[in-house]
Amino acid sequence: MRDALQLPVVDLSSPDRFSTADSIRQACIEHGFFYLVNHGVDEELVKKVFEQSSNFFSLPVEDKMKLVQRNYRGYVGLNTLKLDPSSAKADSREGFYIGPLADDLNQWPLEEDLPSWRSTMETYFHKLLSVGTKLLSLIALSLELDEDFFEKLGALNDPLAIIGLLYYPGDLDSSGEEIYGASAHSDYGMITLLMTDGVPGLQICREKTQKPQVWEDVPSMSGAFIVNIGDVMERWTNCLFRSAMHRVLPPGQERYSVMTHPFMLTSIVIAYALSTSVIFISSRYSSLFDFRWLSLRTPTKTASSNVLKAVAVSLVPQVCAARGQSLSSHYGLAEQVDSPTTVMCNDFNAIMGRHSSATPYDMYRGGSTNNPYSNIASSSRGRHSSANPFDLNKEMPSTQQSVNYPFDMLASSSRARHSTVSFFDLNVDMPSSSRGRRASSRFFDLNMENMEESSSPPEEPHREPGAETGLFIHPESPQFNSDDDDVDEVPGNVAQTDPPAHMYGADYGAIYELEFADMPHLGDYGYYSSINNGELSLGMEFSSKEEAMMAIKNYNIRNFVKSRVDRSTNKKICMLLCPTRKRMQLDGSRIEEEEEKQQMRTNTIQSQYEYIVSYKKAWLAKQNAIVKLHGEWDASYNEFLGWFRLVRTLNPGTIVDFETSYAYHNDRVLRDRCQFYRVFWTYPQCVNVVKYYYGAGIKETMESLSVMWQPPFVQHMYYLQHIATNYNGRYKKNDERQLIVCMGYELLPRTFESMLQDLRAKNKEGYDYISLIKNEMWTNAYNGRYRYGHMTANLAEAINSTLKVARHLPVAALVKTIYFRLGVFFAKLGGQAQTWR
Ligand SMILES: O=C(O)CCC(=O)C(=O)O
Numbered sequence: 001m002r003d004a005l006q007l008p009v010v011d012l013s014s015p016d017r018f019s020t021a022d023s024i025r026q027a028c029i030e031h032g033f034f035y036l037v038n039h040g041v042d043e044e045l046v047k048k049v050f051e052q053s054s055n056f057f058s059l060p061v062e063d064k065m066k067l068v069q070r071n072y073r074g075y076v077g078l079n080t081l082k083l084d085p086s087s088a089k090a091d092s093r094e095g096f097y098i099g100p101l102a103d104d105l106n107q108w109p110l111e112e113d114l115p116s117w118r119s120t121m122e123t124y125f126h127k128l129l130s131v132g133t134k135l136l137s138l139i140a141l142s143l144e145l146d147e148d149f150f151e152k153l154g155a156l157n158d159p160l161a162i163i164g165l166l167y168y169p170g171d172l173d174s175s176g177e178e179i180y181g182a183s184a185h186s187d188y189g190m191i192t193l194l195m196t197d198g199v200p201g202l203q204i205c206r207e208k209t210q211k212p213q214v215w216e217d218v219p220s221m222s223g224a225f226i227v228n229i230g231d232v233m234e235r236w237t238n239c240l241f242r243s244a245m246h247r248v249l250p251p252g253q254e255r256y257s258v259m260t261h262p263f264m265l266t267s268i269v270i271a272y273a274l275s276t277s278v279i280f281i282s283s284r285y286s287s288l289f290d291f292r293w294l295s296l297r298t299p300t301k302t303a304s305s306n307v308l309k310a311v312a313v314s315l316v317p318q319v320c321a322a323r324g325q326s327l328s329s330h331y332g333l334a335e336q337v338d339s340p341t342t343v344m345c346n347d348f349n350a351i352m353g354r355h356s357s358a359t360p361y362d363m364y365r366g367g368s369t370n371n372p373y374s375n376i377a378s379s380s381r382g383r384h385s386s387a388n389p390f391d392l393n394k395e396m397p398s399t400q401q402s403v404n405y406p407f408d409m410l411a412s413s414s415r416a417r418h419s420t421v422s423f424f425d426l427n428v429d430m431p432s433s434s435r436g437r438r439a440s441s442r443f444f445d446l447n448m449e450n451m452e453e454s455s456s457p458p459e460e461p462h463r464e465p466g467a468e469t470g471l472f473i474h475p476e477s478p479q480f481n482s483d484d485d486d487v488d489e490v491p492g493n494v495a496q497t498d499p500p501a502h503m504y505g506a507d508y509g510a511i512y513e514l515e516f517a518d519m520p521h522l523g524d525y526g527y528y529s530s531i532n533n534g535e536l537s538l539g540m541e542f543s544s545k546e547e548a549m550m551a552i553k554n555y556n557i558r559n560f561v562k563s564r565v566d567r568s569t570n571k572k573i574c575m576l577l578c579p580t581r582k583r584m585q586l587d588g589s590r591i592e593e594e595e596e597k598q599q600m601r602t603n604t605i606q607s608q609y610e611y612i613v614s615y616k617k618a619w620l621a622k623q624n625a626i627v628k629l630h631g632e633w634d635a636s637y638n639e640f641l642g643w644f645r646l647v648r649t650l651n652p653g654t655i656v657d658f659e660t661s662y663a664y665h666n667d668r669v670l671r672d673r674c675q676f677y678r679v680f681w682t683y684p685q686c687v688n689v690v691k692y693y694y695g696a697g698i699k700e701t702m703e704s705l706s707v708m709w710q711p712p713f714v715q716h717m718y719y720l721q722h723i724a725t726n727y728n729g730r731y732k733k734n735d736e737r738q739l740i741v742c743m744g745y746e747l748l749p750r751t752f753e754s755m756l757q758d759l760r761a762k763n764k765e766g767y768d769y770i771s772l773i774k775n776e777m778w779t780n781a782y783n784g785r786y787r788y789g790h791m792t793a794n795l796a797e798a799i800n801s802t803l804k805v806a807r808h809l810p811v812a813a814l815v816k817t818i819y820f821r822l823g824v825f826f827a828k829l830g831g832q833a834q835t836w837r
C-alpha cells in the first residue's frame, strides 16, 4: 500500500533565517526531503525549461544520439542506466545532462533546430546555482555552523553543478516485469533540487535498512522544488541528516523532471579526498570510496583535479591540525590513533557541536564505538581464549575449516553498503589447551589430525641455543596472552619510533623501471619497428634513440651479452659489449645476482679503503650493518608479531593471517614450536575497496565503467613474462625462455613463425606446450595490434620493483618497509591519478 507523504515546507525567502534553518534541520533529520518555496526562480522560466526539455526529447532518436553523452554531458538514451545495480532491467527514462557553462564541454542542440534552447538552460543553470548557494548557507545554519562554513571549505570555489533534464516515456511494461522510471537509489553529493511537471511517480523510503521497505509517494507541490539530502551530507553529519532512498515508478503517462545538483563535483571531490585519506575511510561510507561512482559522475578530470587541489590545500591540513597531526606524517602509522569512523565523525561533530553519535539513524548505536568492525571485535571477546600467538584476535566458528569469502554478501549497491563485514573472522580456532600442539593456522590445523593419529609422536630433541633461528616460542609468548583481545591499547612492547628513511624514501620512479630488464620492452614509446631480429651492425641507423636502445636490448638478449652505452650523441651511439657472467650462466639467476652485488661491495671497499676484503668478510659486514639497522634476525620474528598487533590496534579491522609450518631440529619435529611460513595482511581501507569490486564483480565493474574498457578497446591477454617463466619452470631451458620472450614481442607473423620453428627444433615438447596457448593471447604478431608498448604487467608486478629493497631484510624490517613504502606510494600515485589528464 502506498501512503502519501506530508513533507515539510521550507520558505527560502523568510526573513527569519534561524527558524528556516530549524525547519530544514527537522526535515533533514526526519525525511531527508522537503519542499522549497519562494525560491526566486520564475514560474515562467521553469515552464520554458520544461517546454524546451520536451522539444529535445521529441527529436528523432538519431538527432538525440548526435549529442550522446561525452564527458558526462549530453544525451543518455532510454534503458541505458540502472540507478539500482540490482534492478533486473534498466531504468525506463532518457536524460540530458548539462554541466558548468564555462568549460566548453557541454553539448548543445543547434540553435536552428531548437531556438533559445541553450539560453533557456543557461539562465536556469545560473538561477539554480544561486538558489543552491542560499540553501547551503541555511543548511550550515541548521547544523549550527557558520553560514559561510561550506563556502570556507571551498564548496563554492569551483561550483560544478549538474542539471539533468529527465524524461519518462510512461509506457508500462507489458511483460509484467518490475521496471522503474528510476530504480531505487540515494543521491550522491550534498543536495539535489528537483522540479517535476506534476505527474506523480516519485517515492521515498526513509528506512533503507528496514524490511520490508516502506515506500511513500511524494506528491508534487506546484512551483516548489523538492529538495533532498545526498550521501555526502549524510556522511558529513554522521547520519544526522538522512540521504533517503527514492525511486520513480513508471506512472503510465509521460513525465518530465529537472534535477539539479548544485554542488555535484565539489562535494564529491571533497568526500573523495576525505575518503581516500587513510584517516577517514570507514566501511559505512565505502560507497563514497568508489572509483566507479567517481568516474561515472565526475564531469571532467580537469575540474576535479582543481577542486581536489583546493580541498587538499584547505581541508586536509585543517583536519590534521585539528587532530594535532603534522601533515607530513599524515600517512604514518604512529599518527593513526583512532578508529577511522570515529575520527571522521569527531572532526565534524567537533565542529557541529552536540549532534554526535546516537542519531535515530545510527545503525551502530549499540556498538561501543563508531568503528564498524567493533561489533565483531567485541562479540569475539571472551569466546575464544586462544593462547595461540598467531591468532591476532580472530574469531572463528569452530566448525569452520576453511575461509570463504562470501563476496555476494558485500554487494555494492548503495543499499547494501552498510553491511557488516563478518567474513574476516572466519578461521580455525585453537583450544586454549593447545600447549604441545603447534600453532594454528587453518592449513596447519587440518594437518594436525594426521599428527595426532600418528602412533609415535616425534620426540622433542634437546634444544640448542643456535637452533632457534626463525622459530617462535609459544605459548608463553609475551606479546599475546589469552583474552588479550582489547584493541584499545597500544601494545607497550612495540616502540613507536620514526621509521628509518629507507623504509619510506623509495624511488617511486622505480615502478617504471623494468622488473625484467632482459626483456626487449617496447617501452612507453608505443612504436614498432622490425628491429626484433636482434642484429646490430656498424653504421646501422635508427629513427630515434629509443629505437636504438631497443635494438641494443634485443641484441643483448639474443646474444647473451650485456652491453652498455659508452658515449652517445644525437647522431652516434658507441657501445661496449661485454659478455656477462649472468648471461653465460643461465641458471640460478638470483644467486648470480647476489654474487655480482657481493663482488661490487668487495670492489667498493677495495677502492675506497685500499683494503682487499674477502668475500666472506664483505658478506658478514653487510649482515652486521643490517643487524645494526634493524636488529637481530632471530628477534625480528618475534618483533614482527608485535608490529602486526600494533598495526591492528591502530587501524582496527586490519586482517593478519599467519601461517606456520613444522619446526624441525635436524629431522625431528619440535613439539612446542612452529616455524613462520608466511603472513597475509590487509587493511580495512583495502578491504573496503576489494569488498566493493568483488561485491560488484570485477567484470561487472569494468563493464559499467565505460565501453572503452571492453573489447574491442581492451583485450584480455596473458602476461608474457609469466608464459616465459612457466615455460622455463617446466623445461628448465633459459635460452628457450628467452626465445619465447622475443617471440611474444615479435611483430611480424612471418618472423614469429620462423622463431616458432626454431623452438620446435630445439624442443618438440616445449613447442607443443607453447602451441596450446592461443597466439592472440600472448603475441604481438597476432594480437591484431590492439596492444602497443609494454606487454602488460599486473599491478602487483609493478610494485615488485618498489619493494625489492626489502627483500634481504630481517622479517620485521621487511614488513615495516612494505608498510611505509606502500603508504607513501599509494598517497603519491593516488594524487597523480587524480591530477592525470
Ligand atoms: O525524476 C525524478 O522525480 C527523480 C529523479 C532522481 O531521483 C534522480 O535522477 O536521481
Ligand SMILES: [Fe+2]
Binding pocket: 185, 186, 187, 246
Ligand atoms: Fe535521485
